[in-house]
Amino acid sequence: MSVVLETTLGDIIIDLYYDERPISCKNFLYLCELKYYNFCLFHSIQTNFIAQTGDPTGTGRGGESIYRELYGEQAKYFDMEKKPLIKHRKRGTVSMVNNSNNQHGSQFFLTLSSDLDSLDGIHTVFGEIVDGWDVLDKINIAVVDRDFRPYHDIRIIHTVILSNPFKIPSSLDIPERSPSPTIERVKSSMITFDEMFDEDRVQGKTEEEIKDYIEEKEAQARAQILELIGDLPEADIKPPENVLFVCKLNQVTTDEDLETIFSRFGEILSCEIVRDKKTGDSLCYAFIEYENEEDAEQAYFKMDNVLIDDRRIHVDFSQSVAKAKWEYDKKQRKLKALKARRSSPPSPSRSSSSKRVKSKR
DSSP states (O other): OEEEEEETTEEEEEEEOTTTOHHHHHHHHHHHHTTTTTTOBOOEEETTTEEEEOOTTSSSSOOOOHHHHHHOGGGSSEEOOOSSOOOOOSTTEEEEOOOSSSEEOSOEEEESSSOOGGGTTTSEEEEEEEEOHHHHHHHHTOOBOTTSOBSBOOBEEEEEESOOOSOOOTTSOOOSSOOOOOHHHHOOSSBOSSTTOOHHHHTTOOHHHHHHHHHHHHHHHHHHHHHHTTSSSSTTOOOOTTEEEEESOOTTOOHHHHHHHHGGGSOEEEEEEEEOTTTOOEEEEEEEEESSHHHHHHHHHHHTTOEETTEEOEEESTTTHHHHHHHHHHHHHHHHHHHHHHHSOOOHHHHHHHHHHHHHO
């Protein structure tokens, strides 16, 4: 028994444990039949932990089980299924969310890592992902705010039931087609999943041209996210193509060591390991700026996943925009300090102290 979740990032196929978890599976399948999950937001994504969805309100406080529709208000939630015990051992485990009273409504989550023992016995596991791992990877690396809400909306667009062993109750009014989303349902304070696209711009375009347009718009959305969280001074900034971002360094690796290793690909203008402001300890990543873009590209292809000081490093261009951000912040701090000095007159004690120093000379 399988269900396809069509999301804004791609399709995920779930197999359900209908023998072990009949109550949870019926609830999930009947809600899918009613298109209840259409346009539900992934309202909480915790990297390498869980991605939570299934709440039509998008707040994490809403949702109700199908049994309310069938049996009335008293059945808004149903008791968790404890036996047999199924653990959250696999990445891609699908589990119902506990409402803190050992009951479930409509919310569920996907695990983004394996062996999440802390969830066992609290939430009811009722299925697992069997396809769509690349989509799960994309969900896992979503940029989120302090409440784990993604800056760029990720939603379930549609659910498709591939097989259903349960007979649908006649009292359920199953829609013939997916209903159109309401404004309230897709309203968001973040970057919505469709606001970046202009349908008129893709009319009459080839498949390749449409792909290029979508990639351009997705890049703009990512830049907007970085600007929202303060990782870019402005969304239109472009990463320098002659700067490499190197991470996963060993703390013992020095700037000089790194420059010596990477200089065989061309002349290096700067090589700097980023360090903690207070302790001076390496933060295990660096920026290397080459004079020529071709040299940077060659180093990127040759040095990624190379062993340096017993650590396999990672080399990339994609995060090199952080160097521009770092330089921008440094300039802003200098300007701020300069303005502060100009706006505040020197204190009498400091002035007289400097005079005393001069008089001693």
